[in-house]
Amino acid sequence: MILISEIFGPTVQGEGALIGVPTVFVRTGGCDFRCNWCDTLYAVEPSFKQQWQAMTASQIMAQVQELSGGMPLLVTLSGGNPALQPLGELLQLGQQQGYRFAIETQGSKLQPWFAQLDYLTLSPKPPSSGMPFDPARLQACLQAAGEQTEVQLKLVIADETDYQWAREVAQKFPEVPLSLQPCNLQAATPDQPEQEADLTQLNAQYRWLVERAGSDRWFDARILPQLHVLVWNNERGV
Amino acid sequence: MILISEIFGPTVQGEGALIGVPTVFVRTGGCDFRCNWCDTLYAVEPSFKQQWQAMTASQIMAQVQELSGGMPLLVTLSGGNPALQPLGELLQLGQQQGYRFAIETQGSKLQPWFAQLDYLTLSPKPPSSGMPFDPARLQACLQAAGEQTEVQLKLVIADETDYQWAREVAQKFPEVPLSLQPCNLQAATPDQPEQEADLTQLNAQYRWLVERAGSDRWFDARILPQLHVLVWNNERGV
DSSP, X not given: OEEEEEEEEEEEOOSGGGTTOEEEEEEEOOOSOOOTTOSOGGGTOGGGGGGOEEEOHHHHHHHHHHHTTTOOOEEEEXXXXXXXXXXXXXXXXXXXXXXXXEEEEOSSSOOGGGGGOSEEEEOOOOGGGTOOOOHHHHHHHHHHSOTTOEEEEEEEEOSHHHHHHHHHHHHHOTTSOEEEEEOOTTOOOSSOTTOXXXXXXXXXXXXXXXXXXXXXXXXXXXXXXXXXXHHHTTOSOO | OEEEEEEXXXXXXXXXXXXXXXXXXXXXOOOSOOOTTOSOGGGTOGGGGGGXXXXXXXXXXXXXXXXXXXXXXXXXXXSXXXXXXXXXXXXXXXXXXXXXXXXXXXXXXXXGGGGGOSEEEEOOOOGGGTOOOOHHHHHHHHHHSOTTOEEEEEEEEOSHHHHHHHHHHHHHXXXXXXXXXXXXXXXXXXXXXXXXXXXXXXXXXXXXXXHHHHHTTOXXXXXXXXXXXXXXXXXXXX
16 A cells, blocks of 8 residues: 555646656655755655555546546656665556656665656755655665666755755766755745735756856756746645 | 847746756847747847847857856757858857857747757737737748757637637647646736736636637647746846
8 A cells, every 4th residue: 555645737847857758656655855945745754644544556547537538648756765665566556557757856765666757857855854865775775776767866955055066966967957945935834825926036056056056057957936926926735 | 140139047948848957048030930929129120239249159158157157058049030040060069068049039030050959938929919810930940950959839818719729729739738827918018028927817718728629529738838037027137
């Protein structure tokens, strides 16, 4: 059984190399991390467990098919940390029906079914998250990807310390396409579900990141905002 | 000699499949079109000719090198319509120095040097532009791309008529990756250089486009805003 926090869409992927691609999100419940600025605490904090549903692969695909009107599209597995769940059967079943699968995970845990994925986005957490980073574990995740799996790194940047860390990560993994993403420090939280993201601040941080990378002549990292936050702010289910 | 309106950067590409990629823009002067909602009239209207500069390929590359500190990156050729200019020598010179080249053109005119490009973005204009669309000409442009040239279509959508037109274009060219882009109806113009884009309206139009394509189960087109407008509004030189 797979622990599910929410399934929604079709909408568009708001982050990373697949930005703007139509997708249905399958968000799993449960995480081995607790980032300082987590924007999906309802899929992370154990206190929300009663809102998560244990589902089978075919129950999940039935819901994805209903949302997509049976027309295959990209399914994005997110969390929490979806790499904690047994997703091999879901991938097999969905791919048989023509769906493609992307996962978003921090790279703290690897699974043999990473090789079945169409897209693997590894998003190791920067110092500002308060979480540890283990390059050897990230390397193992990269190696677990299959021949046909498109891999990317996505690094969230809240400040100069995070930026310098990202430079080091990029130097350690020069062969992996990478995108940098400004950190939303005003995500909605269970305590403050109506919290609005500060778009002025987010835009200023995006511009800072473009200038910062430019001043280092760091031209092989893409710089992308959280598109869904610019368009829908902190709204859930989009 | 190449007619140049402006050269600026490094910044990021704000549109299409290369969104977020660091780049220097080389904007040529002169256009065979005059779209109703053109956002770069200063590179289109003949009355701005005295602001355009005739430059050689090596003069242009000298300026690109200065802006990029000699570190190769993506150079984006835009306009006006850059396909009106003799750019073959520029491509050869820049690529020898390690730079990659993308062009943004409406597909009304093709050039043999299209085959030298790293990226060819064809942006045929929708009905709301007031300009004609010739599918045969677009097909010829696609055929002019080389084996190594990555091709994409980028279609601007202002309304339902444009949307239906885009559906037809997509059906005619199913093999070409495509992105849809909401139209900025409040671009700055020479008469109103301080005009601000209406971000609330642009976001509403983006959301409409996501819903519209979703309701048709049209999942193989990316939907992307003009990122630079969301981040820098109508500012020039970013």
